[in-house]
Amino acid sequence: xxxxxxxxxxxxxxxxxxxxxxxxxxxxxxxxxxxxxxxxxxxxxxxxxxxxxxxxxxxxxxxxxxxxxxxxxx
Numbered sequence: 001x002x003x004x005x006x007x008x009x010x011x012x013x014x015x016x017x018x019x020x021x022x023x024x025x026x027x028x029x030x031x032x033x034x035x036x037x038x039x040x041x042x043x044x045x046x047x048x049x050x051x052x053x054x055x056x057x058x059x060x061x062x063x064x065x066x067x068x069x070x071x072x073x074x
Contacts, residue, residue: 004048014026
């Protein structure tokens with residue numbers, strides 16, 4: 001799925017984490033809301049999303065947020 005997202009117009013980055021209990025989180029970053037909507041509506045993404053719903057996931061939550069600032073140290 002990540003390779004598909006990387007090919008999508010407006011893709012910036014993606015990061016993942018998964019705990020030993022199986023709880024996981026994926027964050028994807030997009031140039032703007034139009035690019036994120038384009039990813040949501042991508043036909044190949046829809047197929048993979050439907051497969052995930054029927055095969056891997058009991059449930060999931062999607063949160064849409066706007067990043068206004070970020071930094072890291074060191």
